[in-house]
Amino acid sequence: xxxxxxxxxxxxxxxxxxxxxxxxxxxxxxxxxxxxxxxxxxxxxxxxxxxxxxxxxxxxxxxxxxxxxxxxxxxxxxxxxxxxxxxxxxxxxxxxxxxxxxxxxxxxxxxxxxxxxxxxxxxxxxxxxxxxxxxxxxxxxxxxxxxxxxxxxxxxxxxxxxxxxxxxxxxxxxxxxxxxxxxxxxxxxxxxxxxxxxxxxxxxxxxxxxxxxxxxxxxxxxxxxxxxxxxxxxxxxxxxxxxxxxxxxxxxxxxxxxxxxxxxxxxxxxxxxxxxxxxxxxxxxxxxxxxxxxxxxxxxxxxxxxxxxxxxxxxxxxxxxxxxxxxxxxxxxxxxxxxxxxxxxxxxxxxxxxxxxxxxxxxxxxxxxxxxxxxxxxxxx
Amino acid sequence: xxxxxxxxxxxxxxxxxxxxxxxxxxxxxxxxxxxxxxxxxxxxxxxxxxxxxxxxxxxxxxxxxxxxxxxxxxxxxxxxxxxxxxxxxxxxxxxxxxxxxxxxxxxxxxxxxxxxxxxxxxxxxxxxxxxxxxxxxxxxxxxxxxxxxxxxxxxxxxxxxxxxxxxxxxxxxxxxxxxxxxxxxxxxxxxxxxxxxxxxxxxxxxxxxxxxxxxxxxxxxxxxxxxxxxxxxxxxxxxxxxxxxxxxxxxxxxxxxxxxxxxxxxxxxxxxxxxxxxxxxxxxxxxxxxxxxxxxxxxxxxxxxxxxxxxxx
Ligand SMILES: Cc1cc2nc3c(=O)[nH]c(=O)nc-3n(C[C@H](O)[C@H](O)[C@H](O)COP(=O)(O)OP(=O)(O)OC[C@H]3O[C@@H](n4cnc5c(N)ncnc54)[C@H](O)[C@@H]3O)c2cc1C
Numbered sequence: 001x002x003x004x005x006x007x008x009x010x011x012x013x014x015x016x017x018x019x020x021x022x023x024x025x026x027x028x029x030x031x032x033x034x035x036x037x038x039x040x041x042x043x044x045x046x047x048x049x050x051x052x053x054x055x056x057x058x059x060x061x062x063x064x065x066x067x068x069x070x071x072x073x074x075x076x077x078x079x080x081x082x083x084x085x086x087x088x089x090x091x092x093x094x095x096x097x098x099x100x101x102x103x104x105x106x107x108x109x110x111x112x113x114x115x116x117x118x119x120x121x122x123x124x125x126x127x128x129x130x131x132x133x134x135x136x137x138x139x140x141x142x143x144x145x146x147x148x149x150x151x152x153x154x155x156x157x158x159x160x161x162x163x164x165x166x167x168x169x170x171x172x173x174x175x176x177x178x179x180x181x182x183x184x185x186x187x188x189x190x191x192x193x194x195x196x197x198x199x200x201x202x203x204x205x206x207x208x209x210x211x212x213x214x215x216x217x218x219x220x221x222x223x224x225x226x227x228x229x230x231x232x233x234x235x236x237x238x239x240x241x242x243x244x245x246x247x248x249x250x251x252x253x254x255x256x257x258x259x260x261x262x263x264x265x266x267x268x269x270x271x272x273x274x275x276x277x278x279x280x281x282x283x284x285x286x287x288x289x290x291x292x293x294x295x296x297x298x299x300x301x302x303x304x305x306x307x308x309x310x311x312x313x314x315x316x317x318x319x320x321x322x323x324x325x326x327x328x329x330x331x332x333x334x335x336x337x338x339x340x341x342x343x344x345x346x347x348x349x350x351x352x353x354x355x356x357x358x359x360x361x362x363x364x365x366x367x368x369x370x371x372x373x374x375x376x377x378x379x380x381x
Numbered sequence: 382x383x384x385x386x387x388x389x390x391x392x393x394x395x396x397x398x399x400x401x402x403x404x405x406x407x408x409x410x411x412x413x414x415x416x417x418x419x420x421x422x423x424x425x426x427x428x429x430x431x432x433x434x435x436x437x438x439x440x441x442x443x444x445x446x447x448x449x450x451x452x453x454x455x456x457x458x459x460x461x462x463x464x465x466x467x468x469x470x471x472x473x474x475x476x477x478x479x480x481x482x483x484x485x486x487x488x489x490x491x492x493x494x495x496x497x498x499x500x501x502x503x504x505x506x507x508x509x510x511x512x513x514x515x516x517x518x519x520x521x522x523x524x525x526x527x528x529x530x531x532x533x534x535x536x537x538x539x540x541x542x543x544x545x546x547x548x549x550x551x552x553x554x555x556x557x558x559x560x561x562x563x564x565x566x567x568x569x570x571x572x573x574x575x576x577x578x579x580x581x582x583x584x585x586x587x588x589x590x591x592x593x594x595x596x597x598x599x600x601x602x603x604x605x606x607x608x609x610x611x612x613x614x615x616x617x618x619x620x621x622x623x624x625x626x627x628x629x630x631x632x633x634x635x636x637x638x639x640x641x642x643x644x645x646x647x648x649x650x651x652x653x654x655x656x657x658x659x660x661x662x663x664x665x666x667x668x669x670x671x672x673x674x675x676x677x678x679x680x681x682x683x684x685x686x687x688x689x690x691x692x693x694x
Contacts, residue, residue, distance in 0.1 A: 003558075279668050286674055294593070380565060
């Protein structure tokens with residue numbers, strides 16, 4: 001039958017009450033001036049104080065064991081929380097990557113000492129991490145990374161250059177993909193390893209890069225003969241490619257791939273409902289509802305210990321397309337009238353979303369790369 | 382779908398491709414046409430999902446037999462407290478259709494006007510031409526004697542028929558994708574299989590994403606269906622909308638991948654795409670169901686997100 005599997009996972013009573021609690025918390029925070037809702041908040045909204053509050057509420061590291069500061073809750077509970085945070089436009093960027101992927105990697109591959117010292121701080125919303133995959137000459141072609149780690153008597157020497165590292169400037173650690181031995185002829189996936197790098201070490205230079213809108217949320221990170229201890233090797237030497245693919249599945253699978261522009265729809269509905277025909281509203285509802293069904297299916301499978309990697313790529317791609325469609329639709333409705341007649345806040349939000357939109361189909365794997373991942377699963381590649 | 386039912390249905394739909402009458406006799410003989418007849422009326426009273434599963438399977442096999450229409454008719458008759466006659470049945474929801482599917486071979490036609498139901502004797506000869514592959518009879522020509530009347534307790538006819546179409550569509554969508562993958566793997570141009578071209582791979586992956594989305598929306602809607610209660614209109618709307626949307630992309634890409642051979646009557650693709658184009662129009666197209674969803678949302682005074690999450694999907 002179907003090539004891809006998305007089990008139907010109806011919401012449980014606990015999830016519903018969790019959702020209400022998160023919503024109440026966010027309303028209270030917002031009313032108290034704790035934050036201004038922003039589209040794309042998981043990349044742009046850096047607010048350590050807010051992250052710590054979420055940590056206190058128990059909403060970071062939710063699925064991790066209690067021994068490491070986690071809360072041993074189902075993946076679907078985490079999905080409820082992330083959905084609510086995104087829809088509220090809450091400033092969650094500081095801890096987002098640590099919570100979403102780095103923490104899970106450390107949990108899976110880290111030493112006992114690393115797990116005990118790092119994970120509780122992440123769960124508390126105090127310790128942030130970043131992804132060190134891309135390099136100037138290695139984007140979609142990730143296996144082309146040239147950052148190199150060489151064995152020393154006490155550990156490793158790391159040299160190279162990572163780029164586009166979101167939140168590196170506030171992070172304590174970066175998970176770096178580096179070459180530890182040469183490629184095996186044409187097979188470049190061998191000889192790569194992942195390192196957990198303490199960003200306070202000497203020889204590391206982090207410089208911000210301004211994005212299209214002038215914000216500095218991503219960075220270039222240069223490693224100049226950085227001396228790493230033995231335990232900085234995360235997981236197994238030579239297993240870096242597989243580890244990164246697992247990490248990317250977590251990076252791709254969440255609702256941030258279709259909920260970052262929802263704010264624009266909600267705002268348009270609130271301020272100019274008469275301008276939006278029912279057929280348009282329903283079109284967006286139907287597409288979004290389907291994405292939510294699929295996203296729950298992925299969370300359900302992750303919870304069951306499965307690896308819905310291709311499904312994650314598929315939902316990211318559909319989600320990215322939905323966000324573009326939502327923007328084009330709402331923008332079109334706004335464009336039917338003179339700007340002077342449109343609420344200023346709505347125009348601001350439209351412009352903000354426009355400036356963020358091109359990144360969605362790049363970060364976490366471009367549309368073309370994701371299509372390739374899906375095609376491979378179909379057996380045509 | 383229950384594994385044994387699925388095996389039986391698949392065997393019948395595969396074995397009797399050449400003889401439609403034999404296919405029908407086998408379907409009836411195995412009881413598959415009575416999955417949705419309640420036990421009180423001599424049927425199996427199977428979980429709704431089994432019937433939707435069968436409709437999906439039938440959609441994939443693309444045989445011109447009124448299995449889905451007969452299932453829907455039997456559900457409506459049971460709902461109205463009436464016995465389902467043996468034989469092929471069709472459905473006419475007054476005000477919705479110009480054509481009655483398989484009217485020319487129907488032993489009986491169930492006609493629904495509002496909540497009133499009448500059972501008519503078939504067949505209806507007068508042909509009505511449309512985009513689809515299956516025969517249609519002009520709805521205006523339904524004059525056969527009324528042999529039973531009943532009342533429905535809920536406005537179930539339209540959503541039930543629409544969701545059944547969505548199920549047939551998901552089957553046909555999967556089949557069109559499979560056919561396209563196979564074709565692209567075999568057809569050689571420029572010295573290599575079409576599937577080696579990235580442009581073709583990307584069309585296929587886009588198709589598969591559409592199929593997966595339609596399928597997820599269908600599964601979610603089917604999971605909400607309970608016999609004897611109204612259907613969840615929201616879930617049905619999402620499913621029929623998503624299947625229709627997928628049909629657009631999948632048919633377009635499938636034809637593009639197949640080239641001229643796909644544009645022939647003989648080749649298997651048209652059997653799927655013509656039905657998809659018909660079924661997406663049947664019982665409310667994407668815009669109809671989107672409008673329904675949008676109206677409900679706009680009437681509600683709360684913001685959209687709490688509405689969406691209140692549904693507990
Ligand atoms: C906002 C933002 C945040 C990011 N954050 C991080 C981060 O935290 N950590 C990190 O490691 N990286 C990060 N990235 C980098 C991101 O992963 C890369 O941008 C992405 O992998 C694409 O690489 P590239 O930009 O070098 O483009 P390229 O790989 O050069 O691609 C350019 C274009 O060519 C296409 N293309 C490339 N190869 C093929 C092919 N084989 N077939 C068809 N088309 C192809 C691509 O799809 C794209 O359209 C971020 C990027 C952005 C925009």
